[in-house]
Amino acid sequence: MDKKHIRNFSIIAHIDHGKSTLADRLIEYTGTLSKREMEEQILDSMDLERERGITIKAQAVRSIYKARNGEEYMLNFIDTPGHVDFNYEVSRALAACEGALLVIDATQGIEAQTLANVYLALDNDLEIIPVINKIDLPSADPEHVKKEIEDVIGIDASDAILCSAKTGLGIEDVLEAIVERVPEPQGEPEAPLKALVFDSKFDAYKGVMLYLRVMEGTLKKGMRIRMMATGAEFDVVEVGCFVPTIQQTDILEVGQVGYFAASIKNVRDARVGDTVTDANNPADHAMPGYRKATPMVYCGLYPVENSDYDNLRDALEKLQLNDASLVFEAETSSALGFGFRCGFLGLLHMDVIKERLEREYGLALITTAPNVIYEVVRTNGDVELVDNPSLFPDPTVIDHVEEPYVNATIIVPKDYVGAVMELSQEKRGEYDNMTYLDDTRVMIHYALPLSEIIFDYFDRLKSCTRGYASLDYELSGYRYSNLVKVDILLNGDPVDALSAIVHKDSAQVRGRELVVKLRSLIPRQMFEIPVQAAIGNKVIARENVKAMRKDVLAKCYGGDISRKRKLLEKQKEGKKRMKQVGSVELPQEAFMAILQMD
Amino acid sequence: MRKEWEEYQAIYVHIPFCVQKCLYCDFASYANCTHQVKERYVAALCREIAYPLSLPVAEQATIYFGGGTPSTLTVEEIAKIVAALKAKGLWRNPKEATIEVNPGTVDVEKLKAFKGLGFTRISMGVQSLNDTELKAIGRIHTAEQALEAIAMAQKAGFEHINADVIYGLPQQSLETLKATLSGLLATAIDHISVYGLIVEEGTPLEKLLEENKISLPDEDMAADMYDFVQEFLGQKGFLRYEISNYARRGKESQRLVDTGYSRHNDVYWRYLPYAAFGASAASFDGLNRYTRPENIEEYIAFTQSLGETCYEAIAEPLDAAEGLSEYLMMGLRRSAGVDLAMAKERYGVDVLQRYGRELQPYMDLQLVGYDGETASLFLTSKGMAVGNQIFEIFV
Numbered sequence: 001m002d003k004k005h006i007r008n009f010s011i012i013a014h015i016d017h018g019k020s021t022l023a024d025r026l027i028e029y030t031g032t033l034s035k036r037e038m039e040e041q042i043l044d045s046m047d048l049e050r051e052r053g054i055t056i057k058a059q060a061v062r063s064i065y066k067a068r069n070g071e072e073y074m075l076n077f078i079d080t081p082g083h084v085d086f087n088y089e090v091s092r093a094l095a096a097c098e099g100a101l102l103v104i105d106a107t108q109g110i111e112a113q114t115l116a117n118v119y120l121a122l123d124n125d126l127e128i129i130p131v132i133n134k135i136d137l138p139s140a141d142p143e144h145v146k147k148e149i150e151d152v153i154g155i156d157a158s159d160a161i162l163c164s165a166k167t168g169l170g171i172e173d174v175l176e177a178i179v180e181r182v183p184e185p186q187g188e189p190e191a192p193l194k195a196l197v198f199d200s201k202f203d204a205y206k207g208v209m210l211y212l213r214v215m216e217g218t219l220k221k222g223m224r225i226r227m228m229a230t231g232a233e234f235d236v237v238e239v240g241c242f243v244p245t246i247q248q249t250d251i252l253e254v255g256q257v258g259y260f261a262a263s264i265k266n267v268r269d270a271r272v273g274d275t276v277t278d279a280n281n282p283a284d285h286a287m288p289g290y291r292k293a294t295p296m297v298y299c300g301l302y303p304v305e306n307s308d309y310d311n312l313r314d315a316l317e318k319l320q321l322n323d324a325s326l327v328f329e330a331e332t333s334s335a336l337g338f339g340f341r342c343g344f345l346g347l348l349h350m351d352v353i354k355e356r357l358e359r360e361y362g363l364a365l366i367t368t369a370p371n372v373i374y375e376v377v378r379t380n381g382d383v384e385l386v387d388n389p390s391l392f393p394d395p396t397v398i399d400h401v402e403e404p405y406v407n408a409t410i411i412v413p414k415d416y417v418g419a420v421m422e423l424s425q426e427k428r429g430e431y432d433n434m435t436y437l438d439d440t441r442v443m444i445h446y447a448l449p450l451s452e453i454i455f456d457y458f459d460r461l462k463s464c465t466r467g468y469a470s471l472d473y474e475l476s477g478y479r480y481s482n483l484v485k486v487d488i489l490l491n492g493d494p495v496d497a498l499s500a501i502v503h504k505d506s507a508q509v510r511g512r513e514l515v516v517k518l519r520s521l522i523p524r525q526m527f528e529i530p531v532q533a534a535i536g537n538k539v540i541a542r543e544n545v546k547a548m549r550k551d552v553l554a555k556c557y558g559g560d561i562s563r564k565r566k567l568l569e570k571q572k573e574g575k576k577r578m579k580q581v582g583s584v585e586l587p588q589e590a591f592m593a594i595l596q597m598d
Numbered sequence: 599m600r601k602e603w604e605e606y607q608a609i610y611v612h613i614p615f616c617v618q619k620c621l622y623c624d625f626a627s628y629a630n631c632t633h634q635v636k637e638r639y640v641a642a643l644c645r646e647i648a649y650p651l652s653l654p655v656a657e658q659a660t661i662y663f664g665g666g667t668p669s670t671l672t673v674e675e676i677a678k679i680v681a682a683l684k685a686k687g688l689w690r691n692p693k694e695a696t697i698e699v700n701p702g703t704v705d706v707e708k709l710k711a712f713k714g715l716g717f718t719r720i721s722m723g724v725q726s727l728n729d730t731e732l733k734a735i736g737r738i739h740t741a742e743q744a745l746e747a748i749a750m751a752q753k754a755g756f757e758h759i760n761a762d763v764i765y766g767l768p769q770q771s772l773e774t775l776k777a778t779l780s781g782l783l784a785t786a787i788d789h790i791s792v793y794g795l796i797v798e799e800g801t802p803l804e805k806l807l808e809e810n811k812i813s814l815p816d817e818d819m820a821a822d823m824y825d826f827v828q829e830f831l832g833q834k835g836f837l838r839y840e841i842s843n844y845a846r847r848g849k850e851s852q853r854l855v856d857t858g859y860s861r862h863n864d865v866y867w868r869y870l871p872y873a874a875f876g877a878s879a880a881s882f883d884g885l886n887r888y889t890r891p892e893n894i895e896e897y898i899a900f901t902q903s904l905g906e907t908c909y910e911a912i913a914e915p916l917d918a919a920e921g922l923s924e925y926l927m928m929g930l931r932r933s934a935g936v937d938l939a940m941a942k943e944r945y946g947v948d949v950l951q952r953y954g955r956e957l958q959p960y961m962d963l964q965l966v967g968y969d970g971e972t973a974s975l976f977l978t979s980k981g982m983a984v985g986n987q988i989f990e991i992f993v
Contacts, residue, residue, distance in 0.1 A: 526960075526963055526965065526984060526987065527963065546818075548984055548987065549817070549818070549821035549824075549825075549983060549984075550794075550817070550820060550821040550824050550983045550984065551983070551984045551985070551986045551987055552794075552841055552982060552983060552984065552985040552986055553796075553985070553986060554792075554793035554794045554796070554841065554842045555793050555796075555842065556841075556866075556867075556928065556931060557863060557866050558608075558610060558866045558872050558874065558880050558881075558882065559874075559878065559879060559880040559889070561866075561880070561887065561924055561927075561928065562880070562887065562889065562914060564927070565920075565923075565924065565927070565993060567986075568927075568986060568989055568990055568993040569993050571986065571990060572990050572993055575990075583959075
């Protein structure tokens, strides 16, 4: 098909505003899948994604739409991840499109996440088509939403499309708007191949499958290609697209979207954002905007059973095949034994990986509390990146410490502005500015330490605004901070896996809260266990887990033995989730105590 | 000669009837049964007693009628069961023959009749001598009635009388617990069993707690009571010979064998074979445990077609490892500990060798001890308090 009849687009939407449902309807309407074949929200394929109602890995679907003008168009829908952790992947997916549907819930209005992605789309010069969804709901107020789009984003919303993905109302209008308003792709068919990788996925039989958009030239089966960032070269074994089931086409022409496989063993050789070119006739320049995804959040992952160490490594390696942004290296903890320090794009990414390890690989894991990377400048001028609180140098050799900050955008009903500012202030936030979106909603900008966001900022924000606030953030850089390491001692021995880096002003309070929380999480054992928080050699808080005094079944005669044995077996099973640290048994929650303080 | 574990050393008969079910009770016991049901049940018991046993019965095998409340049956009914046991040679020259009674279900005549049938020991469900506490757990009798019943048992000629007591009751305090124990010590009882209240699933007690209608002493208070009981009874001349059981010491002898300790229950703790009859009753022949149907009608039906397959259907086979683990768990309940020589003989295992590494930390904390002279592994009184943690080693 000539590129005049190709339209490449994505959908930008806040969680729950109806992106997946709309995508389903579009695919269903074009007849790409029959209704019978249509599985609800087919694009979210991993179980976890469905359970959490979010999209983690992007996908691309090609469909053929016969427009009202009687001509057939090839519509390529490129799905984007719906979470701030995957911001970079969103930006690459958008770079592969010419247009984007901006889907907004007619009852909710614009949210912080939507806004961030709209700006990304505008940066990529995308044509934006506002789509107001859920207009079938009684509380829908499309006129209000239109005004908001114009006031906040500054784009014309007079021809916004009203639809209900749930009932199917307005779906054809959406398709027509894509045909009419999204520009056709540019690019020279005869130029050397230049294609943008916007996603990748590991397939056990084909190796890495790269999802890409051809910007110039043609990709053919059998070609030798080069990844311009990594320099790796491969022979293309298979070329095709998704309709949404896989279809081999052997060729992808300029403007088209699809995939190829080239017996690539590891996603590290084929990163998102890289440019694919013809090895024998390479392009002059790669596509701009490539960067290696860098982890922002680190935590330690340890097997509960030491003998599972090798299984954990195997599982991490397998997950890494599919996820270039996951990094890990072996580390040892005197408390937890052998394990791995793992880096993630964000908290959601961390949770997803952890759950996959437990669910798909059947591993019982101890996770240490997540932390950011600190930049420690020593008195001798050496700069050290510390991704593990227990490795934080002694205060006497530290000149100063810097920590990552983010620019946070919070959108909230105006009645909660005070609460948000109070919280942000408490979390060491620095006020930037505030804009009224309309009579009722306000957008507030703050600079905040990333560590506070990881800690409990988002949960607290949700609770102090009764769930109305939406939050988005992007890394802004490192800043000087007065930080100290708080160590935790159990039974007099420091437990490295429980160390935390906190701001000096709140160290006393945090230390106190932490030992109180630990006291409530650690079950009574055979002896009293002192739980202490210390900065350097100075103990700043202490609590005791009292010794277990009584745990015995009073009555045990002939008829009670079976039941008694079952009780003991259950009790023993419960302890398997505990980790022996020195002479103390710790439940998994203890290692996350710092995140669970009330 | 046969080894102790090659013969039934105890005979248990379960009587699942009660005047009223206590609020904490989750045993097989039923209130408001008609006389007809009781009659059919006694007939079923006699049928099962007549069925051949898989092991011989020791001449001095102990007898225990438990429940429920055995004293809710008539003397004639009890006599029928006793006759069946004697006819079958299960009741020959028992070391001890106990019958459980509840205050409010006996009088002197009935107790005299039990004595006449050959019972040597009365076990009385007293639970508390505080009427508020008794009422809170749904007991049918008052403190005064309990004391009267003990006096009646003494009058009927029983030398061995046990009183069951519960601590950790709703509204109970150390003072009321002390009053209960003191009140009992002033009577003729020679044995006390003290149990901590357990809130079992599905009991009315559980519901009352969930609805916040009653409250129980907290963990520390319950532990204080537990500590108090053993200290107090120790001072008053009682020998603690099992986690929850105390026997009054004689004037001349300090030895356990010279007390009224429960010979019958000791068979369970030494994990020796015991035969059992009745709904929910469990018997043990050294290799299998057989637990009978809990429901009265199901039990009656069970006895109507007795045969090998009936017992196969209710058998819980215990392999050597399970047998050993139960042997150790039960034996460690005894103050004297568990006989490791017998363990070696019965299961071919050197316990110290096999479990030494796991036992060591508990030995270091003086929760577990070993007596080389008697080859016994035992829990110290500190160890008994946290027995479940230690038993975990063996499951």
